[in-house]
Amino acid sequence: MSNFIISQEQLDLTTQEINNLKKDKVLLQQSLREQQTKTAADTEDLFLEVLEIGDALEALLDYLKNNADPNPEFIQRLPQSVGAVNRKFLSVLKKRQVLPIELQSTQPDFNLCRVVDREVRNDVADQTITKIVRRGFSLGEKTLRPTEVITSKLEVGEL
DSSP states (O other): OOOOOOOHHHHHHHHHHHHHHHHHHHHHHHHHHHHHHHHHHHHHHHHHHHHHHHHHHHHHHHHHHHOSSOOHHHHHHHHHHHHHHHHHHHHHHHHTTEEEOOOOSSSOOTTTEEEEEEEEOSSSOTTOEEEEEEOOEEETTEEEEOEEEEEEEOOTTOO
C-alpha cells in the first residue's frame, strides 16, 4: 500500500472542491424537482384543455344521438360549432408552439410535404399540389407531421 502526502493547501483545495460539488448536486436536485413540478403542471393544463375539446365534441355527438332528426337550426349551426371546436384545438396547439405548416408553393417541398397520391391532370404543371389530404404541423423548426398532398401527373403519352 502506497502512502501519498499532500500539502495542507492541496487538502484545502480538494475539500473546497468536494464541498462545491455537493452544493452543485443539491442545486441540481432542486432544479430537477422544480422542472418535474412544472412539467407535471403543464401536462395537467394540456389534459384539461384537451378534455374541454372532448366535452364539446361529446355534446355534439350526444345531441345527434338523442335527436335522430335534428332541427334545421342545429344542422345550420353545425359547421360553426365544429369550427369553434377546431379553433379551440388549434389554439391549444399554438399555445405549445405547434403550428400548422403553411405551404409557400404549389410545388411540394419534401422537407414539409409527403406525396400520398398522384392524379392525372393536364391543366397544371407536372407535380403541382392539387389537394392537401392532411395538414402538417411543426414545432419550432421541426416538422412534427408533414403535410400530406396529392400532386398532378401528366397523362401517359403527354409531355
